[in-house]
Amino acid sequence: MKYQLLSERDMKAMDALKIFHGGAKKINDTIAFMKKFENRKKALKGTGFEEMVADAEKLIKKFPKVADFEKANKVKYNSRLGIARSQVSGFQGAYVTYNFMKKVVKTAKTHPVFVPAEMIAVVPMTDHYVYSGDLLATLCMTENIMGAQKYCSTNLIGIPQPEKRFKELEKVTGERFERNKIDKENSALILKNQGTFFGNFGGIEVANSNYLVYLDGVTRYAKETGGDFYLNPSWSSIIAACYYAKDIPNLTFKVSMLLSTQTTMQFRMLLNIINEYIRKDGTTPIYEINIGNGADPDTFITCAKELKKSGIKGISLAAHMRINPDLGMAGFDWTDKAYKVLESGTDITYKYESDGTARELDTMAAYFVSDDERKKLAAKIGDVIYYKSLKATTDGMDFMKKGIKTQFGKGSL
Numbered sequence: 170m171k172y173q174l175l176s177e178r179d180m181k182a183m184d185a186l187k188i189f190h191g192g193a194k195k196i197n198d199t200i201a202f203m204k205k206f207e208n209r210k211k212a213l214k215g216t217g218f219e220e221m222v223a224d225a226e227k228l229i230k231k232f233p234k235v236a237d238f239e240k241a242n243k244v245k246y247n248s249r250l251g252i253a254r255s256q257v258s259g260f261q262g263a264y265v266t267y268n269f270m271k272k273v274v275k276t277a278k279t280h281p282v283f284v285p286a287e288m289i290a291v292v293p294m295t296d297h298y299v300y301s302g303d304l305l306a307t308l309c310m311t312e313n314i315m316g317a318q319k320y321c322s323t324n325l326i327g328i329p330q331p332e333k334r335f336k337e338l339e340k341v342t343g344e345r346f347e348r349n350k351i352d353k354e355n356s357a358l359i360l361k362n363q364g365t366f367f368g369n370f371g372g373i374e375v376a377n378s379n380y381l382v383y384l385d386g387v388t389r390y391a392k393e394t395g396g397d398f399y400l401n402p403s404w405s406s407i408i409a410a411c412y413y414a415k416d417i418p419n420l421t422f423k424v425s426m427l428l429s430t431q432t433t434m435q436f437r438m439l440l441n442i443i444n445e446y447i448r449k450d451g452t453t454p455i456y457e458i459n460i461g462n463g464a465d466p467d468t469f470i471t472c473a474k475e476l477k478k479s480g481i482k483g484i485s486l487a488a489h490m491r492i493n494p495d496l497g498m499a500g501f502d503w504t505d506k507a508y509k510v511l512e513s514g515t516d517i518t519y520k521y522e523s524d525g526t527a528r529e530l531d532t533m534a535a536y537f538v539s540d541d542e543r544k545k546l547a548a549k550i551g552d553v554i555y556y557k558s559l560k561a562t563t564d565g566m567d568f569m570k571k572g573i574k575t576q577f578g579k580g581s582l
């Protein structure tokens with residue numbers, strides 16, 4: 170017997186939520202509209218971020234270029250090798266990103282840094298972060314100015330929200346959300362595994378119908394900013410996202426390594442979920458899957474073969490090169506393993522959660538500082554992502570010297 174992943178009740182609630190937000194076409198069109206640079210800049214007026222974004226447009230003109238490196242090193246690419254796509258985590262909002270850009274320009278001649286092809290932020294998506302212009306300015310700098318192919322935001326279900334929003338969501342979906350009152354206006358879901366605002370290891374705990382809170386948040390934020398890519402840390406929210414965004418092409422998700430896709434068995438489980446709600450064109454709302462840190466190159470290569478065999482289009486596979494000491498094993502280094510993957514002709518998104526040196530603020534804790542504290546620490550956190558990006562660049566340069574095509578953001582091309 171085959172069991173359906175979603176019940177009629179589940180689908181009815183998600184359908185109602187989508188209609189509440191204007192329907193699939195309206196959501197999709199709004200995201201596309203807000204992704205355009207000119208529309209984002211108009212929305213930023215009066216937020217105080219206009220000058221920062223204007224200066225970022227000047228800074229990008231001074232960024233080092235990949236073509237200069239290719240020419241100086243007489244790089245020739247081997248089409249039999251896989252393609253490496255650079256990815257760096259920790260672009261924690263506008264102030265941090267802006268400080269990163271200034272550092273790149275300052276060291277352009279001594280330590281060239283290329284724009285990562287993909288960027289990730291684990292900023293808790295509070296209303297202040299989303300609606301103050303902070304996230305919008307960040308997207309202007311990362312996607313529109315630096316030209317990152319993808320910028321991934323993180324919606325954690327334990328974030329405090331206005332109580333009236335919970336009541337509204339209950340009315341729309343017919344579900345009930347168990348929550349605590351934080352203050353006169355705000356409440357937060359009760360997370361019983363850990364009980365913090367942000368939840369068990371970044372929001373993995375998605376019990377009962379709490380995935381609806383996740384989807385509601387993602388939809389609100391996508392419509393507000395044009396951000397189209399979101400970290401998805403739980404099995405239930407992945408299933409829900411595949412169904413919910415089946416008819417919203419501009420809404421995509423990254424599967425976190427915290428799901429432990431360490432084996433081909435677990436990877437096939439994920440493919441079965443994705444295939445259950447596949448789009449007519451063979452694509453899926455899942456844009457990227459992070460293979461777990463415990464996987465070896467053979468497992469990664471096999472997963473890539475399984476993905477190709479499945480016929481599912483548009484999914485990239487990622488692996489951490491370096492990780493924060495508090496996220497996993499100290500001294501973790503997957504670089505040699507990445508070469509084995511690439512030499513087999515398999516593409517890889519090579520990701521840096523750390524540059525491997527355990528710098529100050531190169532920790533998971535730095536991801537969850539308050540909005541005010543993040544602004545105060547912007548220069549230091551900006552340094553952290555600078556050194557991660559420097560590592561992604563130097564490793565990418567080594568790839569290129571060996572004939573491996575390596576992708577960076579448009580601002581470095």
